[in-house]
Amino acid sequence: MAAPDEKRSQRPRFRSAGWGDALFRSGLTAAAAVVPALFLAIVGLLAVSAWPAMRQFGFRFLWSSTWDPVAGIYGAAPMIFGTLLSSLIALIIAVPLAVGVAIYLTEFAPNWLRRPVGTLVELLAAIPSVVYGLWGIFVLIPLLRSYVIPPLQAVLGWTPFFSGTFYGNSMLAGGIILAIMILPYISSVSREVLAAVPPSQREAALALGATRWEAVWSAVLPYARSGILGAIVLGLGRALGETMAVVMVIGNRHDLSVSLVEPGYTMAAIIANEFNEAAGLQRAALFEVGLVLFGVTVAVNALARLLVWRVARDSAVGSRAI
Amino acid sequence: MISRAARRRLFSRFMTALTVLAAVIALAPLFAIFADLVLRGASSLNFDFFVQNPAAPGQTGGGVANAIVGTLIVVGVAAAIGLPLGIGGGVYLAEYGGGTFGVVVRFLADVLNGTPSVIVGIFAWTWIVRPMGHFSALAGSLALAVLIIPMVTRTTEEMVRLVPHSLREAALALGFPRWRTTAKIMVRAAWPGIVTGGLVAVARIAGETAPLLFTALGNLNFKTNVMQPMQTLSLQIYVFATGPFEEWHRLAWGAALVLMAIVLLMGIAARLATRTRFRDG
Numbered sequence: 001m002a003a004p005d006e007k008r009s010q011r012p013r014f015r016s017a018g019w020g021d022a023l024f025r026s027g028l029t030a031a032a033a034v035v036p037a038l039f040l041a042i043v044g045l046l047a048v049s050a051w052p053a054m055r056q057f058g059f060r061f062l063w064s065s066t067w068d069p070v071a072g073i074y075g076a077a078p079m080i081f082g083t084l085l086s087s088l089i090a091l092i093i094a095v096p097l098a099v100g101v102a103i104y105l106t107e108f109a110p111n112w113l114r115r116p117v118g119t120l121v122e123l124l125a126a127i128p129s130v131v132y133g134l135w136g137i138f139v140l141i142p143l144l145r146s147y148v149i150p151p152l153q154a155v156l157g158w159t160p161f162f163s164g165t166f167y168g169n170s171m172l173a174g175g176i177i178l179a180i181m182i183l184p185y186i187s188s189v190s191r192e193v194l195a196a197v198p199p200s201q202r203e204a205a206l207a208l209g210a211t212r213w214e215a216v217w218s219a220v221l222p223y224a225r226s227g228i229l230g231a232i233v234l235g236l237g238r239a240l241g242e243t244m245a246v247v248m249v250i251g252n253r254h255d256l257s258v259s260l261v262e263p264g265y266t267m268a269a270i271i272a273n274e275f276n277e278a279a280g281l282q283r284a285a286l287f288e289v290g291l292v293l294f295g296v297t298v299a300v301n302a303l304a305r306l307l308v309w310r311v312a313r314d315s316a317v318g319s320r321a322i
Numbered sequence: 323m324i325s326r327a328a329r330r331r332l333f334s335r336f337m338t339a340l341t342v343l344a345a346v347i348a349l350a351p352l353f354a355i356f357a358d359l360v361l362r363g364a365s366s367l368n369f370d371f372f373v374q375n376p377a378a379p380g381q382t383g384g385g386v387a388n389a390i391v392g393t394l395i396v397v398g399v400a401a402a403i404g405l406p407l408g409i410g411g412g413v414y415l416a417e418y419g420g421g422t423f424g425v426v427v428r429f430l431a432d433v434l435n436g437t438p439s440v441i442v443g444i445f446a447w448t449w450i451v452r453p454m455g456h457f458s459a460l461a462g463s464l465a466l467a468v469l470i471i472p473m474v475t476r477t478t479e480e481m482v483r484l485v486p487h488s489l490r491e492a493a494l495a496l497g498f499p500r501w502r503t504t505a506k507i508m509v510r511a512a513w514p515g516i517v518t519g520g521l522v523a524v525a526r527i528a529g530e531t532a533p534l535l536f537t538a539l540g541n542l543n544f545k546t547n548v549m550q551p552m553q554t555l556s557l558q559i560y561v562f563a564t565g566p567f568e569e570w571h572r573l574a575w576g577a578a579l580v581l582m583a584i585v586l587l588m589g590i591a592a593r594l595a596t597r598t599r600f601r602d603g
Contacts, residue, residue, distance in 0.1 A: 024501035025418060031410025032419070032427045035475060038468055039430045042441065045448045100344025108338050109345075117345060124352050126589055128529025130556045131578045134563045135355050138362075138571065180351045187348070211334035234436070241438025243532040244556075248564060268440045268532070275444060275536055287444065294441050301436035305429065 046294060050287035052280075061288060067254040067270075069278075074285035076292065078256045082171065082264040083293070086250065087239035089175025089260065094183045095232055101183075102190035102228075107202075107216050118191065125184040133248030136177045141168045141249060144176075149261060164259040167251070171264040174250035178242055182235035189234055193227030193311050194220065223311070230307030237300040241293060243268040267293040359579045366576025375544055376558070382569050386577050388544040389558040393584070395546060396459050396538055396554050397528045400466035405520050408471045412478025412516070417504050419479070428479070434472040442468050443533035451537055459545070459552035462538030466527040473526065477519025481512040514596040521592035525585045531556035555581040 053061065053074060064075025101121055105114050149166045156162040197220050205219035206212070221228070251263020252273055267289050275286050324332070370385045377384030411431070415424055446465035451457055485508050493503040509516070531554075534540075539551040540561065555577050562574035 018499060020499055021501045024505070028410050028414035028418065029423075031407045032414035032423075032475070034407050035411055035427050035431045035434065035472055038471070039434060041449065042437070042445045045445055046441070049444075049448055097344045097348050100341045101348050104338075104341035104345050108341055117349070120352060121345075121348055123589075124348075126525065126529075126585055127352075127355060128531070128556060128581060128585065130529065130531040130559045130563075131355070131359070131582060134559055134574055134578050135358060137563055138575075139354070139358050183348055211330050213334035213337040214330065217337075237436045241436075241440070243438060243440040244560065248560070268438050271440050271444060272532055272535055275447070276539075290441050290444050293438060297436055297438055297441075298433050301433050302429075304436075305432050 042294065046287055046291045050284055050291045053284035053288040056281065057285075061285070062292070065254075065256050067285075069282050072281055074282065074288075076267065076285075076289050078254050079265050079267045079270050079289060080292070081256055082250070083240055083266040083268070085258070085260075086171055086174045086178055086246065086264065086266055087236055089172065090178035090182055090239045091232065091236060093176065093179035094186060094235060097179075098183045098186035098231075098235070099190055099228060101187040102194055102231075103216060103221075105187075105191055106194040107212070107220065118188075121187055122184050124180065125188075129181070129242065129244035130248075132177050132181055132245035136173060136245060136249040140176060141173050144168075144170075144173060153261070160258050161260050164257070164262045166261040167263065169249055169251035169263050170261050171250060171257075172260040174246045174264065174266070175260070177245045177249055178239045181242060181245060182238045185238055186231045186235035189231035189308065190224075190228050193224045193231060193308065196227070196311055197223045226307045227311030230304045230309075230311075233300055233304035233307060237297050237304060240300065241268055241297050243272050247272045356582075359575065359582055362572075362575040363579030364576075366572050367579065371573075371576055376542060376573070377569070379565075380567055380569075384569075384573065386553075386555065386558055386573065386580070388541065389553040389555045389577060390580065391544065391546065392459065392538070392541070392552040393528060393554040393556070393581070395548065396462045396534070396552060397466065397524060399460065399463035399548060400470060400527060401520075401524050403463065404467035404470035405474060405524075407467075408474025408523070409478045409516060409520070411471065411475040412480075413482055413504065413509060415475065415479040416482035417508065428476075431472040431475045434468075435476065438532075439469055439530055440532040440535075443536050446533060447536040457537060457539035457551040459538045459548040459550065462534045462552070462554070463548065465533035465537050466530060469530065469533065470523045470527050473523040474520055477523070478512075478516050481515030481519060482508055484515065485511045517595040518592045521588050521595060525588035525592065528588065529556055529581060529585050531560055535560075555584075 057064070057074060061074065061076055062080065063077050064073075065077040066073050066075050067078065068074070101117075105118050105121075109117065145166065145168060153162055153166070201219045201223050202215050205215035210218065246266050247269040250266060250269060252265055252269060253263040254265055254270075255262075257264065271286050271290055271293075274282070278286055370383060372385055372390065373387050374383070374385035375388045376386065411427065415428055418424065419428065442465050446461050446468065450461040450464055454461070489507055489511060490503055493507045494500070498507070534554055534557055538554060538557065540557040541551045541553045545552050559574050559577045559581065562570040562577065565571075
């Protein structure tokens with residue numbers, strides 16, 4: 001008869017009873033609930049606002065390359081393509097550098113150098129996007145025009161990727177700016193992932209007679225592989241959605257072109273550029289561009305988390321604002 | 323003919339040198355940008371720059387007083403809204419976030435952290451500007467608050483988690499109720515780290531432009547009413563940099579230098595706020 005009571009009394013009981021605890025907890029829960037509420041609100045409002053364009057164009061929206069406000073026909077293919085191409089350029093440039101920096105800082109750099117160099121690289125993430133854009137317009141593009149494009153076109157001008165006239169604002173300028181901007185994210189997360197590799201991995205390889213590089217290459221990197229991949233995917237997510245610096249240097253032209261020296265457009269850039277002047281169906285089309293961009297970045301970020309968690313489980317690696 | 327061992331050692335040296343080179347190349351744009359900001363921006367800074375509004379297009383002179391004040395107001399209001407919610411959410415995740423709801427919140431906070439800020443801009447437009455019928459600084463602040471909440475949620479959670487468990491047990495053993503343990507012991511101990519996370523997040527939104535394009539909009543005049551459109555440094559830089567006038571470009575560099583200085587000062591304050599007790603970071 002008394003058995004159930006006895007069992008209950010054996011459970012350790014904190015002094016949790018009372019309105020203080022209930023009130024405190026519900027307050028915190030409400031604050032935490034803001035995050036999912038915002039997420040749902042963003043999805044809902046974007047979808048509702050984009051609905052007229054979705055109904056009008058269906059899936060054609062994704063691969064039609066006409067964007068004509070006068071005729072009222074909208075297709076996002078040039079922007080989707082431009083977003084992917086500029087992000088690809090950024091990754092090609094940033095990944096080797098960022099992973100190189102991360103390896104240097106965790107494996108090779110003398111101790112006194114690690115903190116300052118790491119801080120400086122992360123400082124790149126503190127520079128506002130619009131300042132990158134300003135620098136891109138007045139420093140990077142003139143630099144490209146004088147010193148980079150002429151020799152590049154002399155050698156590779158025959159390929160479709162480097163043919164055409166260089167006006168300054170171009171896919172290449174956008175890609176380079178993006179590379180600089182995502183580098184600190186990739187290197188910082190890679191660094192934390194590499195630091196999470198157990199020292200025994202390194203020590204075992206060294207004990208077997210590996211050189212320091214061989215230890216990194218054959219023991220540390222394989223262990224950290226999925227985490228570094230996660231860091232790269234995280235950088236990709238940043239590049240896909242980056243707006244101001246891109247809109248200032250990429251040229252903002254709605255044409256599909258594989259040429260890196262010609263102007264292009266990205267999804268984020270067209271929203272920034274046309275939203276305030278748009279109305280009606282054009283505005284709905286811009287909302288649909290936003291919805292596509294949001295969907296892609298959500299998917300990319302979710303993938304990145306899963307990859308990072310595989311190496312550095314139970315940590316906030318990659319979640320922190322740097 | 324060099325031996326195999328020597329060749330391997332040489333290769334190791336070579337790869338190490340490549341990683342050093344990567345670090346040098348990665349830092350080059352940082353130094354280039356800072357050098358350009360100082361060289362081109364400093365010459366624009368004079369007394370008028372800080373106390374006057376922009377001159378009419380094509381005219382010389384003028385300053386960015388309205389944009390400096392606007393930045394402080396827009397970011398200040400955003401911080402006042404976003405920081406308490408973010409910190410509350412973070413404390414929830416650290417203290418009660420073990421269940422499914424906690425996992426969902428944590429995951430969505432990470433997802434929102436990676437959401438392009440321009441998306442948050444059009445979201446804030448539909449949410450606030452459209453119903454209100456006009457652009458306003460308040461809409462801009464709310465957009466920035468949306469950006470700051472998930473960031474602060476995650477950093478706060480991480481900081482509270484770093485507090486040793488023994489402190490909580492000691493408090494509970496002394497008969498503290500759970501809520502006082504959390505508020506007076508756990509949050510108190512994690513406070514320097516929470517402040518750092520908050521300052522870093524505020525510094526991050528101070529430079530944001532895309533979410534303000536469709537909300538705060540910008541303003542040629544000096545405004546302090548948050549229900550009206552307001553200029554910020556970031557918006558001003560965008561307009562000046564993409565405009566046709568030499569004078570505007572000069573002012574853009576000056577404004578960029580001031581904005582960078584504000585962001586960096588907050589970053590330094592963030593580092594000073596923690597000599598974190600539980601972690602060497």
